[in-house]
Amino acid sequence: MFLDASGSAPMTNRTLEAFQAGLADGWADPTRLHTESRRARQLLDASREAFAEALGSRPEHTHLAHSPHAALERVIAGIFTARRGRDRIVASAVERDATLHAATHVAAGHVSSVPVDPRGHVDLEALARELAVPDVALAAIQHANHEIGTVQRLADVAALTVAAQVPLLVDATASIGHGPSPAHWDALVANPADWGGPAGLGIVALRPQTRWLPAWPEGDDWAPGGVLVPAVLAAAVALQERREQLDATSLRLHRMVGRVRDAAAAWPGVDVVGDPDERLPHVVTFSCLYVDGEALLTRLDREGIAVGSGSACTTSTLEPSRVLAAVGALSHGNVRLGLHPGVTDADIDRLLALMPRVISDLRAEAGAPEVA
Amino acid sequence: MTGDDAAGAGDGRVTVDATGLVCPLPIIELAKAARGLEPGTEVTVLCTDVAARVDVPAWARMTGHDYLGEKKTDGAGIALTVRLR
Known part of the structure; x- marks a missing residue:
């Protein structure tokens, strides 16, 4: 009996069937121009639309990455790079290691930790104090905690980040597929393996007005070398199945x-x-x-x-x-x-x-x- | 090592040497030492396990004692003190 599904839930039959169908129909490189390639691209596009609908984002601002970790790294580096002149990242004390590692990597020595109360809610007064200094490139506050389950009061958090004009990155890797998607964010990261999709895939959603610049060699490609199309399709079907029930x-x-x-x-x-x-x-x-x-x-x-x-x-x-x-x-x-x-x-x-x-x-x- | 290693009882202060032990052993040593001591006794745990910094205050909260704080020791370790109720 498997009770350790946070971050890696078992795949349903429908998800496994989608993965197999993806292998049969989506094996080709989706960036080429022939029929086989177009078929793979259609599967990718349809999946991206399903993710966007679930996350409340637009498909063209919904990006695939090679893992939730890679998604967090890229979105943090991308937003940080676009916020020239501001060199500090504010993050809650209960963010994932991946978030803190990425923040420390791009803003070494300039990462401020916001404490939480005994139930795990972010200290809003402390957050407001951190945001009061005009050197903050971005704030990273998760939607829900993967270990203790506490859901943050993101409306209150976003009221502060909007007032301070600081982009809010919401790590929703523990929550998407388990309840309503968060409404308050400038950038969002999701983890398909957490809702019963395959591992090895991360999703980044950005608001149209969220500025970012590629902090990596491949321009606007968030998953250089491409993603595994059958995995993307299976992730979309798994999310669909979760949302139906x-x-x-x-x-x-x-x-x-x-x-x-x-x-x-x-x-x-x-x-x-x-x-x-x-x-x-x-x-x-x-x-x-x-x-x-x-x-x-x-x-x-x-x-x-x-x-x-x-x-x-x-x-x-x-x-x-x-x-x-x-x-x-x-x-x-x-x-x-x-x-x-x-x-x-x-x-x-x-x-x-x-x-x-x-x-x-x-x-x-x-x-x-x-x-x- | 057992709770009998607790030293210094009598002046209201007791030291438990949990140096080199890893979780949950420092807390077990602390609990064994605390058993039978007078309320008001200050028990200091010497330890090198970083998890004890989290677990000694949590132990005090869960068992109804007061956590007083931590100090660096001369060596690589830390000293965490509780007052028994």
Whole structure:
């Protein structure tokens, strides 16, 4: 039972069929002039239109990149380059590593971090203070957090960036396909693998008035060397399928996550993270006092349950998750669930029945004291 | 290492040496040392694990104690202090 779908959800049959159809019909290089090439290009264009419709952008301002990381890197570098004379990037403390790495790369030493409150919401007063100095090239504030699920109040954020005339980059890689697309942004990034499309593709949407300049050798080509047309088609079909069932699915997963949150909050020494209400329907994180995260993942894997973790002990660097640190959550013994539409209530029942025993076993093995 | 390594009890201050241990062991050592100590006792954890900077304050919040702050130590480590309630 796969409960680690945040960032890489399993593909449905319809998506797999679209991928195969794409291989049969879209194998040719879409930039050439013959019939085979035109067919591949038509698949690309139709997919781009589907992305644009879902994101609320225009197809001609909706670009494909080689991964969500590459999309974030290119859009940050592109906007930064167009904002000559302004050399600072403002980013929330809970942005993805890819965003912060890209920001640090182009604006070395000039990246300002905006703190979040214990539920993960951006501190608007701190953001306003950062934006008050007229040297900001762009602000990067995510739509929703991939680890703790908290959805940012983007209308409030955008009111500040619009007033400061600073372009707002919204990382929507955790949210598109799971609920309404955000309305407030100047640049948006999405991740098809997160909604059950193939990995290895990122999407950038820009407003027509958002200035950018290519900060790379290939001019206006956001995916030099081309993208895999069958993957693009499969991503578009996967998004379409999610959107057809969006209301029912998000309601169902929202309830399941609510059950997990309520149950976990009642387990002794367990910290449930993120906003209980303003959150993604399908993502939840909790941390268990005195539990080794790697041992926890291994034990659940042995039970046939795949979960994610932001624990320091599950990373090679031993650095705790920056997101958990930013909200002041316990960083060890962390379990991150990302539900996909195929998860059932029976799956959640099984997890909830198993967890208390697993936690107390692992605490006993570690020689930890009793938790009241 | 066990909680018995906690040193200095008696003057209201206790030190737990968790140097070289990685998460979640520093927190386990802290919890073991805190067991049975008087309310008001200040417990300082010496550690080299960066995750403890996040986890000691979180432990204090979850178990109802007060986190007082961190200091650099002479070596590569940090000293994180809580006051027991």
